[in-house]
Amino acid sequence: MLTRRIFLRGSAMVMAGAGSVPFWLGRAAASTQGRRKILVAIFQRGAADGLNVVVPFGEKRYHELRPTIGIPAPGSSNGAPAIDLDGRFGLNPALQPLKPLWDRQMLAIVEATGSPDPSRSHFDAQDYMESGTPGSKRDGWLNRALPPAGPDASPLRAIALSATLPRTLQGDRSAIAVNDVQQFRAGPETAAIVESMYSNSPDRQLAGAGKDAFAAMRMIQSLNRTPYEPSGGAQYGPGGELGRSLQQIARLIKAGAGVEAAFAEIGGWDHHQNEPGQLSNVLRQFGSALAAFCADMGDRMEDIVVVTMSEFGRTAQENGNNGTDHGHGDVMFVLGGSVAGGKVYGQWPGLEQEQLYEGRDLAVTTDFRAVLSELVSGQLGTTDLAQVFPRYTPGNPLGLLKSTAAVA
Amino acid sequence: MARSPQQVVIGDLREAKLYRALYSNRQLEEVLTDFWFNHFNVFEGKGQDRALLASYERDAIRPHVLGKFKDLLLATARHPAMLYYLDNWESMSPDVFQIGPFASGQSGPAQFLARQAHGLNENYGRELLELHTLGVNGGYTQQDVIAVARCFTGWTIRAPNQKPEFVFAAFMHDTGAKVVLGHTIGAGGGEQDGLAVIDILAHHPSTARFISTQLARRFVADDPPPALIERMARTFTKTDGDLRAVLETMFASREFSSEGAWQAKIKSPLEIVVSAARALNADTADSFALVQKVADMGEPLYAKEAPSGYRDTAEAWLSTANVMARIGFVDALVHGQIPGVKVDSTRFAGKDVAAVARELLGRDPSGQTLAAIDAGFEGRQMAPASIAGLVISSPEFERR
Numbered sequence: 001m002l003t004r005r006i007f008l009r010g011s012a013m014v015m016a017g018a019g020s021v022p023f024w025l026g027r028a029a030a031s032t033q034g035r036r037k038i039l040v041a042i043f044q045r046g047a048a049d050g051l052n053v054v055v056p057f058g059e060k061r062y063h064e065l066r067p068t069i070g071i072p073a074p075g076s077s078n079g080a081p082a083i084d085l086d087g088r089f090g091l092n093p094a095l096q097p098l099k100p101l102w103d104r105q106m107l108a109i110v111e112a113t114g115s116p117d118p119s120r121s122h123f124d125a126q127d128y129m130e131s132g133t134p135g136s137k138r139d140g141w142l143n144r145a146l147p148p149a150g151p152d153a154s155p156l157r158a159i160a161l162s163a164t165l166p167r168t169l170q171g172d173r174s175a176i177a178v179n180d181v182q183q184f185r186a187g188p189e190t191a192a193i194v195e196s197m198y199s200n201s202p203d204r205q206l207a208g209a210g211k212d213a214f215a216a217m218r219m220i221q222s223l224n225r226t227p228y229e230p231s232g233g234a235q236y237g238p239g240g241e242l243g244r245s246l247q248q249i250a251r252l253i254k255a256g257a258g259v260e261a262a263f264a265e266i267g268g269w270d271h272h273q274n275e276p277g278q279l280s281n282v283l284r285q286f287g288s289a290l291a292a293f294c295a296d297m298g299d300r301m302e303d304i305v306v307v308t309m310s311e312f313g314r315t316a317q318e319n320g321n322n323g324t325d326h327g328h329g330d331v332m333f334v335l336g337g338s339v340a341g342g343k344v345y346g347q348w349p350g351l352e353q354e355q356l357y358e359g360r361d362l363a364v365t366t367d368f369r370a371v372l373s374e375l376v377s378g379q380l381g382t383t384d385l386a387q388v389f390p391r392y393t394p395g396n397p398l399g400l401l402k403s404t405a406a407v408a
Numbered sequence: 409m410a411r412s413p414q415q416v417v418i419g420d421l422r423e424a425k426l427y428r429a430l431y432s433n434r435q436l437e438e439v440l441t442d443f444w445f446n447h448f449n450v451f452e453g454k455g456q457d458r459a460l461l462a463s464y465e466r467d468a469i470r471p472h473v474l475g476k477f478k479d480l481l482l483a484t485a486r487h488p489a490m491l492y493y494l495d496n497w498e499s500m501s502p503d504v505f506q507i508g509p510f511a512s513g514q515s516g517p518a519q520f521l522a523r524q525a526h527g528l529n530e531n532y533g534r535e536l537l538e539l540h541t542l543g544v545n546g547g548y549t550q551q552d553v554i555a556v557a558r559c560f561t562g563w564t565i566r567a568p569n570q571k572p573e574f575v576f577a578a579f580m581h582d583t584g585a586k587v588v589l590g591h592t593i594g595a596g597g598g599e600q601d602g603l604a605v606i607d608i609l610a611h612h613p614s615t616a617r618f619i620s621t622q623l624a625r626r627f628v629a630d631d632p633p634p635a636l637i638e639r640m641a642r643t644f645t646k647t648d649g650d651l652r653a654v655l656e657t658m659f660a661s662r663e664f665s666s667e668g669a670w671q672a673k674i675k676s677p678l679e680i681v682v683s684a685a686r687a688l689n690a691d692t693a694d695s696f697a698l699v700q701k702v703a704d705m706g707e708p709l710y711a712k713e714a715p716s717g718y719r720d721t722a723e724a725w726l727s728t729a730n731v732m733a734r735i736g737f738v739d740a741l742v743h744g745q746i747p748g749v750k751v752d753s754t755r756f757a758g759k760d761v762a763a764v765a766r767e768l769l770g771r772d773p774s775g776q777t778l779a780a781i782d783a784g785f786e787g788r789q790m791a792p793a794s795i796a797g798l799v800i801s802s803p804e805f806e807r808r
Binding site: 178 | 494495498499500502527528529530531534538544550553674705706713714715716722723724725726727728729730731732735739774776777779780781783784785794797798801802803804806807
């Protein structure tokens with residue numbers, strides 16, 4: 001009987017977990033000895049102001065459009081200046097933690113990226129980007145990008161650090177969302193019975209939701225029995241919520257939990273007013289979290305690529321309240337040991353009136369799917385990109401990875 | 409840790425929401441207040457909103473949930489909580505710097521304000537169209553967003569840090585003519601411009617359809633039947649947006665009592681917590697811990713940062729994190745481990761699993777649920793509290 005079998009399996013795992021390393025974890029770890037490649041996607045919800053994240057300080061027009069909130073050029077004695085990257089672009093000073101990664105050529109920046117869809121609605125634009133299908137909403141690009149699960153696929157192969165499964169990871173492949181795994185306190189007997197109720201439920205929607213939850217839950221509980229000590233002097237604390245999420249991802253990867261794709265998010269980018277202080281705060285968290293993750297992962301970063309995105313950028317001109325309104329083109333970061341970093345990618349469209357999208361926003365010259373396509377094939381090995389990004393034909397690769405740089 | 413006065417105010421509001429959901433005799437009003445607050449969502453973390461949300465819910469939302477949509481819309485538009493949240497209080501005509509107290513060469517308080525606020529802010533204008541009235545496909549353009557924002561310039565807050573209340577500040581207003589959704593709003597309208605926009609939006613056919621869709625999504629199904637939406641929208645238009653009449657059309661409809669609507673919705677975390685406590689006849693003397701449980705499941709009350717509020721569809725609440733938090737909550741609840749909440753399971757003593765399940769679910773449990781519980785205990789004696797907890801953790805209890 002299925003019911004009984006599942007219950008017994010649950011009990012066995014609980015007993016195994018009490019002392020030694022449970023066998024399923026050993027199996028998952030064994031299957032990853034080949035140093036699986038991993039793609040981590042980070043969503044900046046709320047429309048990050050790309051022009052103040054990576055500052056085009058070489059453009060006179062930038063300073064004219066943003067007399068109050070503009071970031072001074074490097075070397076300026078007037079307030080906190082941008083950190084020079086290549087003589088044209090500079091990092092917001094709050095992103096100081098990322099500068100060493102740029103210097104080590106682990107960090108690539110793609111300018112003027114975004115969606116061909118004109119929406120300035122946060123919610124539509126997030127859905128379109130997470131779907132990977134501008135103008136229409138469906139399941140998530142990262143789910144479709146996963147190869148079919150092999151017999152030894154881990155229940156944690158696709159994981160989101162959030163209370164609900166984000167659209168990016170929704171779809172046919174099993175993917176789970178967890179936030180604070182410490183919250184789970186019910187006894188093993190209860191958990192096993194509830195698992196059985198869900199697995200066998202005639203309610204298809206709920207049976208589906210329960211299907212992957214329980215195996216993942218046991219695995220995480222077991223990992224949690226040993227306290228986690230980040231390595232490489234990594235300090236996740238200043239990274240706030242995103243830092244906590246990346247720490248959990250790091251912990252799972254280092255435990256050999258079989259992670260292939262991970263998703264984390266950071267909110268608080270919708271700065272319609274009083275932008276400078278708020279943007280500094282959120283960028284400090286963003287930069288610290290990414291830097292801590294890299295330090296913690298150490299050499300393992302050779303196998304990992306992190307990509308960041310936001311639903312759209314913001315108006316080139318500051319608004320009436322020391323803020324910016326909803327815009328269009330934005331900036332993406334690509335981070336990892338295999339990244340051909342230390343370079344700003346993409347064609348810069350300029351900030352003159354006639355160069356701006358609809359006369360007000362940074363234009364999009366690189367489709368966000370161009371960036372993601374390259375990473376999906378490089379990291380997950382998925383070559384059928386038409387299935388991941390339907391109705392989209394990628395052009396020549398940008399050369400974001402060392403492996404694709406030769407071709408580009 | 410000492411709490412600030414603002415934290416005490418928002419904490420009381422959260423606890424009161426739980427008490428009302430558990431014990432109020434006016435459950436429809438509670439559900440509608442929750443629905444409309446979420447529709448006109450305001451985040452506690454913005455500006456002074458932590459201290460203002462009690463008033464926002466009590467004065468702007470609750471009195472209108474069975475009244476006219478236009479009154480509700482206007483009440484939210486003028487409330488300081490919304491004026492802060494979507495930044496309208498700082499939005500002003502860029503011309504302010506050429507004339508009047510902001511013109512260069514002047515000094516004084518106006519110059520102080522001018523350093524913070526010196527032009528138009530589109531935030532409220534856009535969300536008013538997209539989320540509050542027409543819906544994202546309701547037929548508006550970027551030009552409409554800008555025109556609406558210009559109409560609302562000057563709708564601001566008197567004494568923001570002392571006694572926040574609505575005021576129309578003529579000096580901030582953009583006095584030029586505007587065109588909103590094809591309607592010309594003549595120059596010099598002052599405060600009337602914003603009222604004219606409210607009027608246009610409240611009577612727009614897209615608003616009738618969007619509001620009807622949202623209500624039907626709350627009460628009927630994630631994808632409500634189009635025919636039902638059409639009938640509700642007709643009532644909305646015919647009755648000048650009378651929300652009581654729109655609800656009557658919905659409640660009296662075939663679709664509302666149809667098989668397709670039966671148990672069609674997945675409960676939100678708030679609904680899980682409240683329905684579990686109520687099914688168990690829990691005696692809640694202190695709702696503080698229950699508030700925390702709702703947050704643990706992904707729905708921190710009054711704390712959704714995005715203006716869209718929480719999603720009202722199944723995928724919002726179906727995740728590993730949610731299932732884990734829910735099982736942990738129910739286990740703690742039935743075993744009396746939630747401070748302030750007493751559960752007496754002795755009424756289940758001596759009853760078999762099927763009887764307990766029927767009592768808690770209000771219907772027969774599935775054979776699979778019964779079999780899972782029976783197999784799990786393998787014939788051993790089961791504590792009544794454990795049986796109750798398992799029934800409440802079942803897939804059946806997750807639907808409404």
